Amino acid sequence: MAGHIQDRWYKTETTADGKTVRTKTDRYGSGLRYRARYVGPDGTEKSKSFPDRQKRLAERWLAAIEADMARGQYIDPKASRTTFRQYAERWVKSHTGEVNSREAAERRLRLHAYPHIGTRPIGSFKPEHIRDWISALEATVPAESSRRIVVGTVSAALSAAVEDGLLPKNPCRARTVRLPKPAKPRVVPWTAARVFDVRSALPKRFQASVDPGAGCGLRQGEIFGLSEDELDYEGEWVHVLHQLKRIRGKYVFAPPKGSKERSAPLPTAVGSALRAHSEEFPPIAVTLPWRTPDGPLVTKRLLFSGSEGDHVRVSYFNDFMWKPALAAAGVIPEPEEGQRYAAAREDGMHALRHFYASVLLDAGESIRALSAYLGHSDPGFTLRTYTHLMPSSEGRTRKAVDSVFRAVPDHDHGPGTAQAA
16 A cells, blocks of 8 residues: 555553553544555655544545556645646746747636636646636637637646646546637638739838738738848848747847748849838838847847837837728728727738738649748648638649640540540
């Protein structure tokens, strides 16, 4: 057995003639009688108390502890009493990755998980608790895709708790727990006419910001963080080495998304547009922290700047320049007097990347090359996102067969020919 049972109501004494007898202790008749004790894997003693007439229950508890240790499934009872919030807060702080990712995880947990399951001891979680929480989540997070992200964050924390030995299984992965379905967005790329309509509706100093998005696949942060040294006009390449990023309300320079530096072809038309922009609006030197607000200062000569000679304030640009351009191009409606522009989540600057992808796929570029130019870590993600934009296999088949048949002089292509073949 993993330990022993202490009877706190009796003690064993040796009499003067050498005999051992059981005598009552000062605690006889009060409190929990049996104390099951064992030494855990960490070398410290653990115990649990049981009332009178429950010695067999204490023995079964010790036997279960011994079996769990033998199977490698032992859970420290004291550690498992840690609440989900206590554990998740430590998990978020130690979570590696981008600062924004940690902050997003902390916000999702604080707003949508802690109010419901934050006080529950982590060792007590069962699938029913997750089912109840997901059901309650529908009232505060209407979008199913958003609920799935929240549940995914909780599941990641519970998986870490399993690996840390605080929980035997992740209840989020139980068969009876139905996770919110993932979103199935179907990208509808802009037409070239829309791209250039929006471009012409932007203020002059920002018109060229459309070109590296629609012509090279850069993200918004990469566009407004684009510096002179990232452009190889002669070799016709753009090297995406950093981005302009906002963290806790402060702007920093940071690596591209996923810390994935990349290079993409710089089309002649885009290079010419950026050269012309730089002549009219010369690049400016901007000094910002690297990666985090308290990081070391670095200086970049940015192609795009605000009217006050500083980096672009992205939120201001979106509300007061991009959305008015969308309205002028007929993408979103003009707001009523005194009202704000409508939300345009599907028509942000990210739409330029979708346009870029659609152009390359229509031209026959491979998914692997497109994935590299867009900075995706997995070509499979690129395929899942844009597969519906690829030329259909049926269309390629027709074109291939038609080209062969057109090359052959006119002759009978009737059934007899097919049979002879």
